[in-house]
Amino acid sequence: EKGGWSSFMRKEVAEQPEAVAKTLLGRVVDGRVVIPELESFGDEELRGIRRITLIACGTAAYAGMVAKYAIEQWARVPVEVELSHEFRYREPVLDEHTLVVSISQSGETMDTLMAVKYAREQGARTISICNTQGATIPRESDAVVYTHAGPEVAVASTKAFVAQIAALYLFGLHLARVRGTLSAEALADQLAELQAVPEKLEAVLAESEKVTQLAHWMADTRSVLFLGRHVGYPIALEGALKLKELAYIHAEGFAAGELKHGPIALIEPGQPVFVVVPSPRGSAALHPKVVSNIQEIRARGARVIAIAEEGDAAVLPFADEVLRIPLAAPLFEPLLAVVPLQIFAMELSQAKGLDVDQPRNLAKSVTVE
Numbered sequence: 001e002k003g004g005w006s007s008f009m010r011k012e013v014a015e016q017p018e019a020v021a022k023t024l025l026g027r028v029v030d031g032r033v034v035i036p037e038l039e040s041f042g043d044e045e046l047r048g049i050r051r052i053t054l055i056a057c058g059t060a061a062y063a064g065m066v067a068k069y070a071i072e073q074w075a076r077v078p079v080e081v082e083l084s085h086e087f088r089y090r091e092p093v094l095d096e097h098t099l100v101v102s103i104s105q106s107g108e109t110m111d112t113l114m115a116v117k118y119a120r121e122q123g124a125r126t127i128s129i130c131n132t133q134g135a136t137i138p139r140e141s142d143a144v145v146y147t148h149a150g151p152e153v154a155v156a157s158t159k160a161f162v163a164q165i166a167a168l169y170l171f172g173l174h175l176a177r178v179r180g181t182l183s184a185e186a187l188a189d190q191l192a193e194l195q196a197v198p199e200k201l202e203a204v205l206a207e208s209e210k211v212t213q214l215a216h217w218m219a220d221t222r223s224v225l226f227l228g229r230h231v232g233y234p235i236a237l238e239g240a241l242k243l244k245e246l247a248y249i250h251a252e253g254f255a256a257g258e259l260k261h262g263p264i265a266l267i268e269p270g271q272p273v274f275v276v277v278p279s280p281r282g283s284a285a286l287h288p289k290v291v292s293n294i295q296e297i298r299a300r301g302a303r304v305i306a307i308a309e310e311g312d313a314a315v316l317p318f319a320d321e322v323l324r325i326p327l328a329a330p331l332f333e334p335l336l337a338v339v340p341l342q343i344f345a346m347e348l349s350q351a352k353g354l355d356v357d358q359p360r361n362l363a364k365s366v367t368v369e
């Protein structure tokens with residue numbers, strides 16, 4: 001039920017702190033990750049994994065793209081992300097040392113289900129990240145790690161997305177401990193960052209008024225571009241997807257580094273561009289590069305809306321609007337930066353008088369291939 005909310009999406013956006021908190025609940029004990037559901041995967045087997053393939057569709061695939069950066073950094077194992085419907089039709093190289101992790105809110109997406117079945121037939125081991133108890137994909141997998149976001153009704157995914165990242169991060173940190181790739185201290189630091197996410201999400205939600213105004217001002221916009229880099233790149237893709245799904249506006253996300261290789265040709269005066277700015281405290285090279293991307297597009301007349309962490313003053317001279325997110329370690333920024341983009345798409349949809357919970361032509365769970 002919607003309770004007092006005007007739409008399920010509004011309710012589900014607001015439930016994101018809880019979605020992450022419940023996904024972490026009971027799974028961090030004394031500075032360690034405890035996931036009893038993964039008992040069928042012994043430590044020896046987890047140490048023997050040579051490659052991880054994350055498979056999913058839509059928003060869930062972007063959660064996978066975010067997790068790729070974290071899992072590779074923490075557990076030092078190669079991770080690839082593939083759309084489920086592409087995976088199965090290209091004869092992927094699979095064996096018992098390949099772990100295929102599917103990500104699906106519904107656990108019923110036919111493309112993902114068929115990809116999981118295919119992976120098992122080819123001898124790979126499979127884990128399902130799923131939000132729906134007893135769904136088909138978990139039943140077809142060797143193990144399941146449930147996200148506890150609660151039922152998600154709005155077609156466009158929001159709280160399931162942040163819960164998927166939280167579950168994948170737990171898995172990545174578990175793997176890192178088993179494989180000995182993170183010191184106890186580093187592991188504890190990352191877990192503390194993860195546990196701080198719900199509170200930071202509350203802070204982002206409390207600051208959403210500016211995003212709402214922006215969406216109202218931009219209700220006639222015909223095209224919006226999104227730029228991001230590193231973990232901000234999948235967030236740019238997700239921001240664009242949300243806007244297409246909810247507001248039927250042409251939107252594209254790009255890796256900021258790719259700008260000069262083509263997309264910059266799209267920039268003309270007045271073109272709105274959201275830029276997910278990496279933390280200046282992260283990789284020393286990335287922040288100045290993205291700031292210079294902002295200067296490049298601004299010089300060509302783009303209207304820049306920067307999503308930047310509190311206190312990052314470098315973006316101020318060049319951005320038309322700055323949406324702030326709280327300080328977080330770089331790998332945890334996507335969990336916060338996605339929220340203004342969700343709210344922007346939702347508010348713009350409502351400003352246009354559209355059905356935000358049931359966008360045209362879409363279904364919550366796509367059970368055909």
Ligand code: BG6
Pocket residue numbers: 057058059060103104105106107108109112155156157362363364365366
């Ligand atoms: C799409 C939904 O069709 O399926 C998206 O509209 C969703 O919101 C995607 O991300 C994948 O769904 P699921 O249930 O497999 O996560």
